[in-house]
Amino acid sequence: MKKITIIGGGASGSLLAANLLRHNKDETLTINLVEKKDRIGRGVAYSTTRDCHLLNVPASKMGAFPEDVEHFYKWLQEKNYAYQPNEFVPRKIYGEYLREVVCSTIVNKAPNVQINIIDDEAVDIALDEQQAQTILKSGEILFSDQVVLAFGNFLPPDPTVENQAFAHSEKYFRNPWNSEFYEKIKADEDVLIVGTGLTMVDVVLNLHASGHRGKIYALSTRGLLPAVHQLGHVYPSFYDELQTQTRITDILKIVRRHIKKAEAEGGNWRGVIDSLRPHTQEIWRNLPDAEKRYFMQHLSRYWNAARHRMPPEAAQILAEMQSRGALEITKGRLRKIEANENGKFDVSYTADGAENQLSIDAIINSIGSQSNFRKLDAPLLVNLLASGTINTDSLRLGLDALPDGRTLNKIGSISQKIFTLGTALKGILWESTAMPEIRVQANRLALDLLEQQSN
Ligand SMILES: Cc1cc2nc3c(=O)[nH]c(=O)nc-3n(C[C@H](O)[C@H](O)[C@H](O)COP(=O)(O)OP(=O)(O)OC[C@H]3O[C@@H](n4cnc5c(N)ncnc54)[C@H](O)[C@@H]3O)c2cc1C
Known part of the structure; x- marks a missing residue:
């Protein structure tokens, strides 16, 4: 009998579970899928409830399984969604799809497989010769042969300025993926978005959709906007x-x-x-x-x-907002953010050698997920790094691991019990955060785990 615990039930963890369910043959298998909230399948990227948040990959390439990349597009057709294969579908629909993929593999699972979905947070893992004990926040302990770290995207780091006190302000929003903060921004308030990548695009589209009238500034050290998709350009491999x-x-x-x-x-x-x-x-x-x-x-x-390009429809909205002065994309380096007594932020940044000032009502952090796990305060990471059970890769972009997901501990030994996939492999593979890579990893890791002898 084999037991596998998966920590994190976003796209990576859920697809791994689905692949274990569909590939398992004769062995009796128990899967524990630990996920903090009602996020199974959706994770951070696909939990959004907003129609304006679009996938950045066309529908025909977002299938959950490597042998059927059009699976998502076929699902859209089955559900009578009128999208074309090359369209960029709202991410909330993709979240619905992933949930259904997981649910249908659970419904169709073989009787020798059991899956426990556990609404909790993993805080530590203890290893002995025989097994891995995953310790949950509730105090429960899950015993298994192997554990998979599928913890995906973490909150971004705060912008680095002289005085970090602003980070405690009510109008500073560190989590750009939790849509609830939009309710706290008034339509006529001036907003600073730190970062000019795809998360910034999401935030601007959302403010635009809600009729925001205040000025929106987006600032990053290079001031680079994501390029715009133009489908149909193919070039031979070199x-x-x-x-x-x-x-x-x-x-x-x-x-x-x-x-x-x-x-x-x-x-x-x-x-x-x-x-x-x-x-x-x-x-x-x-x-x-x-x-x-x-x-x-x-x-x-x-x-x-x-x-990481944006859909043309998103680019059009941004360009229109820029042309009427509602959105300003700036290349600059933040120097100071001070919350003043009027409830505003005094922001200064340097650009082309000159110091600039802004008076801002709300700040949204869109810097991107923190990839240096040593800077995180998530208990699981803190504990596993402190015990040396896992290590960060040499560039601190994720975990030290082999390309197939086997993690390495502090002294470089290959673990037979702790595995990972997705974003945590960024330092090892660089291209490891989007669905086309994740679906391949989830499928291959499931086969590898099923092949390993259980204790
Ligand atoms: C806003 C956004 C949009 C994106 N859009 C696209 C797109 O259009 N196309 C594309 O291919 N890719 C996109 N991506 C890339 C995205 O990272 C992947 O597609 C995929 O969603 C990653 O899933 P994941 O499960 O690895 O990570 P996540 O979605 O971050 O899920 C990890 C889950 O682990 C849980 N977790 C973490 N720690 C613990 C713990 N200790 N105990 C229990 N649970 C835990 C979290 O609650 C979380 O739900 C996007 C990413 C973001 C952030």
Whole structure:
């Protein structure tokens, strides 16, 4: 009899459970799926209730299973949703889909499999020779052969300024994914969004949909907006030129040459970037740490803007707001945020060497999930890092692990009991946070776990 505990029931944890259910053959299997709230399947990304929050991948590519990438699109048709394969569907519908995928695998499960969905938070894991004990906040202990860390996205770090007291203010919102804060922002208030990536786009779209009249500022060190999707640009793979490259500047030269070629042939840089997707993990893994660091420091923001694109309908709204002065995207470095006695924030930032001031009513943190797990106060991470059961990767982008999800402890030993997938593998694989990668990992990890001998 095998027992597997999965910590986190967002897309990664839920799909892993679904794959365990569908792949298990003869062995008696118990799965514990631990998730804090009513988030099974939805997690952080797909719990939104807002129609304006769209997927950033077209419907025909968002299927939950690697052998059927159109599964989501077929589901939309079955449900009579009138979306085309290349459309960007509201994320709340995708959350509905993932929940249904999980529920239907549970309903159709074999009698030798049991799944317990546990509404709790895992706070620690103790290992002995035989098994892993997952300790829950309620005090309950789950005994299992293997544990999978599927904890996904954590809250962003606070913006770094001289005085961090602003972070306690009622009008500073650290969690950009919890839609409840919108009720606390009045329509005529001036808002500062820290960050100019896809989360900022979500926030602006939401304010726009609710008829916000106050000025919206969005600020980041490079002021880069996500590029806009233009579907249909395909470019042949040139991975054979990249696979032996171990220097970022050489890779960049090759990629630029192909972009020029694509454009000369009437194509587009998007096709070139997309042609790298199946190979990004291999390219990353070939790089020495110093090159990865160089990339993080000098290029990652440009890569993110080019790779994580927004749907054209979102871009149109943003452009319209920018043209009438309702939205200002600024390149600058925050220096000071002080909450004053009038209930406002005095914000200063430097841009092109000049100091600028803003008077702001509300601040929304859209910096992006904290990836340095050593800076988190989540009890599970704090305890597992303190005991050396897990370790962060050398770039502190996630956990130290093998590409297949086996984690490494503080002294570099490979764990036979603790595994991970998704965002926690970002430092090891770089491209590991979106559904096209997660569905592959969830499927493969399920097969690997089922293959391992139980105690
Ligand atoms: C706003 C947003 C939009 C996105 N849009 C897209 C998109 O359009 N397309 C795409 O492919 N990708 C998108 N992504 C990427 C996204 O990360 C993945 O698609 C996917 O949702 C990640 O799922 P996850 O389960 O790994 O993480 P999460 O969704 O973060 O789920 C992890 C879950 O673990 C739970 N958890 C954490 N710690 C514990 C604990 N100690 N005990 C119990 N439970 C715990 C949390 O409650 C959480 O629900 C988006 C990401 C974000 C943040």
